[in-house]
Amino acid sequence: MSEAKLKRTLTGRVVSAKMDKTVTVLVERLVKHPLYGKMVRQSKKYHAHDESNQYADGDLVMIAECRPLSKTKNWTVTALVEKARAA
Numbered sequence: 001m002s003e004a005k006l007k008r009t010l011t012g013r014v015v016s017a018k019m020d021k022t023v024t025v026l027v028e029r030l031v032k033h034p035l036y037g038k039m040v041r042q043s044k045k046y047h048a049h050d051e052s053n054q055y056a057d058g059d060l061v062m063i064a065e066c067r068p069l070s071k072t073k074n075w076t077v078t079a080l081v082e083k084a085r086a087a
Helices: none
Strands: 009-016 022-032 039-049 060-065 073-082
Touching (some): 009 039, 022 060, 022 073, 039 060
Antiparallel strands (some): 009 022, 022 039
């Protein structure tokens, strides 16, 4: 197995950037309800590493799985997909 192991990547919206070098990313996904068949929106929050504190609330970012960096932080921000629009 000479190939590098592929890391999981997710795309989500930054909901909190108040911590130092850490952002909270909300990832939403659509899942079909097992009985009724309706598409249901499910969400989960991940803590992701942001070394330079460059991401702000509302930014759409891509995160990748990495080694554990702290008790709750196992993801790192890899790319900015879309900058937050000014309100």
